[in-house]
Amino acid sequence: MLQKTCMRNRATTARRARVTLKGIVAASQSPRQNRSASRSSCATRAIHRDDGAMVPASHPCVARQVKASPPKAVAEGASGERTASANTGSRYVVVTGASSGLGLRCAADLARNGDHHVVMACRDFSKAERMAKEFGMPAGSYTVMHLDLGSLTSVREFVDAYKRKGYPIDALVCNAAVYLPTDPEPSFTADGYEASVGINHLGHFLLCHLLIDDIAKSKDPRVIIVGSVTGNTNTLAGQVPPLADLGDLRGLGAGLAGGANVMIDGGEYDGAKAYKDSKVCNMLTMREMHKRWHDSKGVTFGSLYPGCVAETNLFREKRAWFRWLFPRFQKYVTKGYVSQEEAGQRLAQVVSSPEAKKSGRYWSWNGEAKSFGEGSAGGSGGALFENEPSAEVTDDAKAEKLWDMSLKMTGLA
Numbered sequence: 001m002l003q004k005t006c007m008r009n010r011a012t013t014a015r016r017a018r019v020t021l022k023g024i025v026a027a028s029q030s031p032r033q034n035r036s037a038s039r040s041s042c043a044t045r046a047i048h049r050d051d052g053a054m055v056p057a058s059h060p061c062v063a064r065q066v067k068a069s070p071p072k073a074v075a076e077g078a079s080g081e082r083t084a085s086a087n088t089g090s091r092y093v094v095v096t097g098a099s100s101g102l103g104l105r106c107a108a109d110l111a112r113n114g115d116h117h118v119v120m121a122c123r124d125f126s127k128a129e130r131m132a133k134e135f136g137m138p139a140g141s142y143t144v145m146h147l148d149l150g151s152l153t154s155v156r157e158f159v160d161a162y163k164r165k166g167y168p169i170d171a172l173v174c175n176a177a178v179y180l181p182t183d184p185e186p187s188f189t190a191d192g193y194e195a196s197v198g199i200n201h202l203g204h205f206l207l208c209h210l211l212i213d214d215i216a217k218s219k220d221p222r223v224i225i226v227g228s229v230t231g232n233t234n235t236l237a238g239q240v241p242p243l244a245d246l247g248d249l250r251g252l253g254a255g256l257a258g259g260a261n262v263m264i265d266g267g268e269y270d271g272a273k274a275y276k277d278s279k280v281c282n283m284l285t286m287r288e289m290h291k292r293w294h295d296s297k298g299v300t301f302g303s304l305y306p307g308c309v310a311e312t313n314l315f316r317e318k319r320a321w322f323r324w325l326f327p328r329f330q331k332y333v334t335k336g337y338v339s340q341e342e343a344g345q346r347l348a349q350v351v352s353s354p355e356a357k358k359s360g361r362y363w364s365w366n367g368e369a370k371s372f373g374e375g376s377a378g379g380s381g382g383a384l385f386e387n388e389p390s391a392e393v394t395d396d397a398k399a400e401k402l403w404d405m406s407l408k409m410t411g412l413a
Contacts, residue, residue: 006224015022054298063157088270091220093351094211095233096147096204097121097176097271099128102226102306105133105344107172110351111141119167120285121147121158121176143167149176149203151190152410157209170218171351172211174204174225174282181272186262193409196271200278202254205285212289216297220357224350225286225409227303231279232390244276244390246398283389284399285406290360291396292403302356305387306346307338307380338380357382360387 001003039397093110097103110116111132120142122128128144145161148154161171177200180187185295208223215221232238233245247265255261262269283303289300338346350356350363364387392398407413 006170012317023096029320049103054276069194075099076099087181090115090141091170091218091352092117092119093171093173094119094121094162094169095175096149096207099124099131101340103170103173104131104346105340106175106351107132107142107344108137109345109348110137111137113348114138114141116141116352118142120144121170122152122253147207149207150195152206155206156210156327159207162211164215168218169211169214170220171180171181171222171412172208172215172225173347173351174208174384176204177226177275177278179271179275181275186269186271186274192261196270196274196278197264197281198251199279200275201285202210202284202406203411205406206412208285208289209410209412210243212297212299216299221297221299221355222351223286223289223299223301223359224347225282226299226347227283227286227305227389228279229308230274230276231283232305232393235390238276238390242270242273242276244273244392246277246280248391249398249401249405252409255409280392281402281406283393284395284402286362287394288323288403290398293400294359295332299356300359302350302359302361304347304350306343307365341378342380344380349384353384358386362387362393 013057023167075104083345093107093116095103095107095110095118098107098118099122103120107118107120111118118134118137122127122144123146125144125146125324130145132142145158165301171401178195180195187195189195189203191198191202195203202226206285208225212223229235230238230240231244233243238244245265247267251261251264254266264281267273286301286303289299293299294301346365356363366382366385404413
């Protein structure tokens with residue numbers, strides 16, 4: 001009797017938390033208008049990036065490949081060359097989106113431990129330099145290089161510049177992302193792809209392919225792609241509408257055929273869903289890389305959910321009351337709250353620790369969060385464990401199809 005009562009109480013708590021969380025997220029989003037116009041408008045818009053900068057993006061009907069400004073690399077110290085040579089015994093780790101949020105905290109944690117040289121791959125070059133100093137990253141422990149994931153040309157130029165410098169690479173952390181939940185109309189990359197899939201997925205997809213053979217030369221090679229609980233529908237957060245769902249990838253197929261390419265599943269634009277779908281792509285890609293490359297190249301591939309980082313810049317598009325309430329809701333109700341500092345330490349752990357050297361895994365931490373659903377995890381504290389992603393994330397046939405399409409979209413096939 002006591003066991004049944006406890007189970008009923010837990011189920012009731014789960015339902016209440018689910019309804020409350022859905023209500024908070026739904027209320028925070030502005031009404032979407034003129035959806036049909038969003039696919040026909042040729043107006044140039046601004047994309048809010050993970051590093052707080054803004055970059056204009058054109059609609060596909062006027063989109064053209066825009067050549068990025070020549071990338072440059074500067075390490076803190078008297079000169080980039082001298083600083084690099086002073087750290088030849090360190091593991092070189094490239095972190096995208098390292099000028100703010102999770103990426104910055106991860107980069108700072110790795111740089112301060114003395115065993116790593118961090119390459120901060122960012123669009124906003126000056127901001128990355130400024131934040132590295134503000135977060136106490138020692139001189140000689142990092143290098144800043146220009147990378148705009150919204151331009152496939154910029155990705156290629158970054159890789160060329162990196163190789164010309166002669167730097168080794170032991171690990172690649174694909175962290176940068178855009179999240180545009182309140183935008184009524186889509187934004188597009190320089191190559192004409194919807195911003196969330198173009199930056200969060202395709203830019204990283206190309207970057208991994210161009211660097212994988214160099215990474216494989218390391219004694220402890222790793223590629224880590226940041227996932228999200230919102231992309232896993234077997235969790236409480238993943239059940240908050242709109243749900244992640246790539247469908248049959250007809251949206252990507254339409255883009256390849258020269259038609260409209262807004263949502264991966266071919267549906268109407270929804271900024272929150274576009275982000276969640278891009279995270280599914282990230283996790284599918286990690287699993288497919290493991291299947292294709294782990295045995296042949298010896299690289300460890302992993303993804304992770306570092307917990308609910310409720311104060312990250314990803315939520316800058318939300319209304320002010322939501323940005324105030326959401327962290328407190330996660331901290332005191334769901335117990336899923338994780339500070340940016342702790343989340344950064346968790347990402348650094350997956351990059352460097354022996355316990356995270358198993359390939360093809362989706363990592364989480366069993367903190368104090370109330371657990372609803374088999375894939376749930378989070379909250380401060382706890383130990384690293386292998387989480388269970390959703391059925392869509394483990395769909396091998398969909399992963400192969402996404403892989404083949406992504407090869408064509410990035411010019412690799």
